[in-house]
Amino acid sequence: MFKEAILKVEECTNLQDTVYNYNFSYVKESIETIEMCFETYEPENVLVAFNGGKDCMVLLHLTLAVLKRNYSDRNLRPLCLYVQSADPFEELEEFVEHCRQFYNLNLLKFSTKVKDALEFVLKSKPNIKACLMGTRRDDPFAFHLKAFQMTDPNWPQIMRVSPLLDWHYSFIWDYLLDLQVPYCKLYDQGYTSIGSRLNTKLNPYLYYHDPKQNIKKYLPAYKLLDVTKERSGRC
Numbered sequence: 001m002f003k004e005a006i007l008k009v010e011e012c013t014n015l016q017d018t019v020y021n022y023n024f025s026y027v028k029e030s031i032e033t034i035e036m037c038f039e040t041y042e043p044e045n046v047l048v049a050f051n052g053g054k055d056c057m058v059l060l061h062l063t064l065a066v067l068k069r070n071y072s073d074r075n076l077r078p079l080c081l082y083v084q085s086a087d088p089f090e091e092l093e094e095f096v097e098h099c100r101q102f103y104n105l106n107l108l109k110f111s112t113k114v115k116d117a118l119e120f121v122l123k124s125k126p127n128i129k130a131c132l133m134g135t136r137r138d139d140p141f142a143f144h145l146k147a148f149q150m151t152d153p154n155w156p157q158i159m160r161v162s163p164l165l166d167w168h169y170s171f172i173w174d175y176l177l178d179l180q181v182p183y184c185k186l187y188d189q190g191y192t193s194i195g196s197r198l199n200t201k202l203n204p205y206l207y208y209h210d211p212k213q214n215i216k217k218y219l220p221a222y223k224l225l226d227v228t229k230e231r232s233g234r235c
Helices: 001-009 015-020 026-039 054-070 090-101 113-122 169-178 185-189
Strands: 046-049 079-083 105-111 130-132 146-148 158-160 207-210 215-218
Touching: 001 026, 001 146, 026 046, 026 054, 026 158, 054 105, 054 169, 079 113, 079 146, 090 185, 105 113, 185 207
Parallel strands: 046 079, 046 130, 079 105, 130 158
Antiparallel strands: 146 158, 207 215
């Protein structure tokens, strides 16, 4: 999946034009948020939260487009923060590594809690002032989040920037499929929200019975009809 998608991406004239010409209001608004973030803090001072999930993949793709469009002369490598789950899927780990290599990411990898990882990064790289995140308003505890909002007082202080807040589940998949952006193959197996092996199962709302083979199967994540069931595979 990854290699096939990469070949299709390479056939495009350039990533930035493909993204900037994807004419949907929510995409334009996200681009404007990322541009504002870079104008305010400078790209070298911005961290990108990346865990290989579908939302983070859209965020990374948009971020790369903005960098190529507005900062191509700087030859920047996005500084990404990847905090592993307690028992990560091997497929997800492989996908993150593929992304690191292909997109030339400066990937900081931690197996601690997010809070501890962030504290370490900010102490070792005090120039970092903002973090781009793939949070959507549908995510837990994110309904009242603003596009630009500081971390809570009991957290390491950094500006959280959330360009995808008002994206719906279907928007994410439309973007990934229409623009042929690579994504983790677990989504094709029936997972819709991926955490660790300890708390992630196949989404039961994608289950169907194949009468020809007389076995149960799962549709890919983008076939989920009731988007309110996105996290039904999480426990």
